[in-house]
Amino acid sequence: MLGKIWNRIVGSVSTGSNNFKLVVVQDDKMTQKNMKKIVDALASRGHKIELVSFEDGEDLSKHLKKIRNNHSQTPDAFILDVNGSGPSMGRDIIEWFGKYRPDADLPPVNFLSMDESMATHAASTLGAWNNGVSTNIVTKDEVLWLAARIKDGKENKSPDEDGFLPYSFALRKLVHDQFGIDVFLGHRDNYTKRLAEEAQEPNERILNNWENLDMPPEEVLSRLRPYIENIRTSLESGLFRMGSEAENISDCDAYFYDHSGMPVKGKVVFSVEAVENWPANEKSRPVLVMQSYDPSVVPLLGEGVLGGLIVTDPYLASHLKFLCDANLVSGVFGLMPQGEKTTSRDFNEFAKSENPPFFEGGPVTINGLEIEEGQEVIIGANGNGVVLEDYIVSQISIAPNEGRRDIGNNISTQERAAWNAVVNILFAFEDFFKNHGEVKHHLVKANVDSALNPLLEKADAIGLIRSEQMAASNPLQSETLRAVMLQKGDADYEALQHRIENDLNDLFYKLDFDKPVKVRLFDLNPSELMGKEEQREFRRLYGKPELHGGDALEAWPELYRTQIRAILTQYKDFADRDSTIQIMMPSVKTEADVLAVKAMVEEEAQKIDIGALAMQFGVMIETLESCTNAEAIVKHCDFISFGTNDLTQQITNIQRGDLARRADYADTHGFDPYKNLTVDVWKKIEEVSFIAKEVNPSIEIDICGGQAADYETALRLFDSGVDNISVAPTYENLNLLKLRLAYHDFDQSEIGQSMQNAAGAKRCWGKTL
Secondary structure, eight states: OTTOOEEEEOTTOOOOTTSEEEEEEOOOHHHHHHHHHHHHHHHHTTOOEEEEEESSHHHHHHHHHHTTTOGGGOOSEEEEETTTTHHHHHHHHHHHHHHHOTTSOOOOEEEEOSSHHHHHHHHHHHHHHOTTSOEEEEOHHHHHHHHHHHTTTOTTOOGGGTOOOOSOOHHHHHHHHHHOOOOOOOOOHHHHHHHHHHHHOHHHHHHHHTTTTTOOHHHHHHHTHHHHHHHHHHHHHTGGGTTOGGGOOSOOSEEEEEEESOOEEEEEEOSHHHHHTOOTTOSSOOEEEESSOOGGGHHHHHHTOOSEEEEOSOTTHHHHHHHHHHHTOOEEEEEOOTTOOSOOTTOBTTSOOOSOSSOOSSOEEETTEEEOTTOEEEEEETTTEEEOOHHHHTTSOOOBOOOOSSSOSSSOHHHHHHHHHHHHHHHHHHHHHHHOTTSOOOOEEEEESOTTOTTGGGSSSEEEEEHHHHHHTSHHHHHHHHHHHTTOSOOOHHHHHHHHHHHHHHHGGGGGGTOOEEEEOOOOOHHHHSOHHHHHHHHHHHSSSOOOHHHHHHHOHHHHHHHHHHHHHHHHTTTTSOOOEEEEEOSOOSHHHHHHHHHHHHHHHHHHTOTTOOEEEEEEEOSHHHHHTHHHHHTTOSEEEEEHHHHHHHHHOOOTTBHHHHHHHHHHHSSOTTTSOOHHHHHHHHHHHHHHHHHOTTOEEEEESGGGGSHHHHHHHHHTTOOEEEEOOOHIIIIIIHHHHHHHHHHHSHHHHHHHHTTTSOEETTEEO
């Protein structure tokens, strides 16, 4: 009968406080009978032992509850059925001892199952959860073996006499250690090997099973911290890639100013048409070789059809790097003079090239070496290098790039496991911050321009949708934008609205996860959208090379109204989602700029009737004028975002692409102003943040800029009043940086500090071992 309890008081031995109490949970009748035989045999020799047997874990729980104030009935050892109780019952036992027997040693907990692997897994899982408990397995063949021999005193005989060798030995060892009986302890060879394998990585077992173990996330974060920190530093240092052939080539054929992604091998093409017509049955994706930036390459980056990109001219190299990083495409940009391996001080990526963007056919010569269409090359060797010579390329072992939208197929199994460990610990952080809403948590958001990046779901939110780059990735949208900017009069606004809605639909999936999505209204740059002739025409029409902020809104009001309508219409389709849409205007200067665009947003919201849906309005603080007028601006905003790159350019008067002046600054001050924020930029951010919180205490303050991806910089930004950062959606930013900042927030919390105070102690619930 299920739930029945058998108290086996054997022979002349009566129940008492001196008896060794062995608790067995097992529903197999034959195993129960064999355990009784073993106990009877021990009792007949005068050993004090009591067998307390249950068919399932529920009745064991009732028994423990019953005896919690009866110390004479404290169990001394457990053998648990994996299916009837398992690791969760083992955890309950540990908790029970911690609460009701705090001064007692934890008893051994063994697991029994028909499947040895299940029992081994259960034992190692419980041992990983609490390393103060002794765990092992008992197999049914061991119970049968000992029951058949101990009655006749043959328990010390080796299997040579009958050829039978049990798989495990934990029960026999318990009999030997507790009662001093000479028991043969031999076992099958794979037993200890399997135990060693299971016990080898207890950290991974906790990481992969903590929810099943009902372990609070804060315990996981605290216990696994040294292990996770070691993984993080190894990933940051590139330790897992030390053996990569492509990253250890002593000398490349060419070096470039900047690069993105990981080393890849692929076949060369010279035109967009060749990429679009690439054979479907070709495993690797093509490597496009160009002379200079052209807007027509942007859609290819977003579609995942490129294996890699080589651009020899430095024009807009940083912009290309950003696009490639955002779309997980490997590339090299801006060919250095032959013989150089480091950045030239004369480099200026804003010096427009007079070369056409694409090479006319082939072969093409780079540093004296010819490359032909279809030739295999390696890009990203030693970071910013390229290998062109056939005989070297053929000798380098590196998987072809298949255009995959993940971390890539060129990493080792060990490195992939390390990244997975980081991802798993971040899940624990998600639960921790969800369970402890009182803890201040600084979000790591993503700057995006494509819905195809698989890393977006790893971001805490979308902190910046670069809507103009999404448009540039769509030839029809790009064409409409150029028509508006060049005053051609044939812009199809209705079609543009539908295309914007379609693009946003793919990104708004983030709303399903209760995470805010921030859409920046168009910040149109002619150099990124137009060819050289169209850029000249733009300058002729407006008398300046670019229009931004209030000037752009005044010049193209219907364009912005169309975009706002598309955003709100698409958001309304997600009305059943409990999330927030944030609309942000870039490059504002005055309160009038803010009021003009906010009025437009509110008018369109009223027309569309979004009702009580969570819509917020804000602006980018990226001009000195907006900093000066911050007090008047922020009272109209739900949030602001600092654009640190533009602020750095205006405050230092150094363009991001002017490496000569950046190098001079670094020589004088010890750092690059576009990698770390200058003192003057810090002061400006801190000053405006203080004003914003004073005027509008509920305002949210974000940072959008590459400098925020530096850990120390991010911490200083938080100290200056910034709430969150928004960075490029790379593995490093959305995993490693996010991990470090999450631990920082954890350490600042009361519960995190209490866990630190208990560091070094072996802990179980209610008990310190």
